[in-house]
Amino acid sequence: KAGVTQTPRYLIKTRGQQVTLSCSPISGHRSVSWYQQTPGQGLQFLFEYFSETQRNKGNFPGRFSGRQFSNSRSEMNVSTLELGDSALYLCASSAQGQGELFFGEGSRLTVL
Amino acid sequence: AQSVTQPDIHITVSEGASLELRCNYSYGATPYLFWYVQSPGQGLQLLLKYFSGDTLVQGIKGFEAEFKRSQSSFNLRKPSVHWSDAAEYFCAVGESGSYIPTFGRGTSLIVHP
Numbered sequence: 001k002a003g004v005t006q007t008p009r010y011l012i013k014t015r016g017q018q019v020t021l022s023c024s025p026i027s028g029h030r031s032v033s034w035y036q037q038t039p040g041q042g043l044q045f046l047f048e049y050f051s052e053t054q055r056n057k058g059n060f061p062g063r064f065s066g067r068q069f070s071n072s073r074s075e076m077n078v079s080t081l082e083l084g085d086s087a088l089y090l091c092a093s094s095a096q097g098q099g100e101l102f103f104g105e106g107s108r109l110t111v112l
Numbered sequence: 113a114q115s116v117t118q119p120d121i122h123i124t125v126s127e128g129a130s131l132e133l134r135c136n137y138s139y140g141a142t143p144y145l146f147w148y149v150q151s152p153g154q155g156l157q158l159l160l161k162y163f164s165g166d167t168l169v170q171g172i173k174g175f176e177a178e179f180k181r182s183q184s185s186f187n188l189r190k191p192s193v194h195w196s197d198a199a200e201y202f203c204a205v206g207e208s209g210s211y212i213p214t215f216g217r218g219t220s221l222i223v224h225p
Binding site for chain 1: 144148155157158163208211218
């Protein structure tokens, strides 16, 4: 069974631009979560989607948004990029409501 | 609300030495407990999990963890550390019906040759 796939793995943007990151979950997993990881703040929860609906949202500004498609694939978008948005963005999928997550390798975003 | 505390930000051990990473949680009911490992630049990988039953759980890569309800702890152990174990380790607690676990801040393991 294929794991969680995130694209792109690395990207460089400049301030003010926007970026879209993609995540394909493990087949059969309907829940997809996104996390931001930085050295200073650690692992922070962005949002979770289940069957195309955002069920949970972390404490991030409205510049951070996401969506989930009918095949469970998910995208997250960050608009008007700021230097502080530089981070590793991790996607995770889950099949059971117990907290067990399967992570992708992440998308490393650098904002210049 | 759930919370997870990993009191050690960094741990340094010599290769071949034993390892124990501490994790304390706060949760009212019986929790679902996890340990994840993250190698540099990679995503998190599940090492082991505790849902119920035997309080000593075995995981991948020779790791084990023990759930101690009286101490609200779920410490990770390995009898002999290898250089390839150098990574970031995260403890997490989940609950029934929730797809969003609460993560600790992580412990960075440094292995000296």
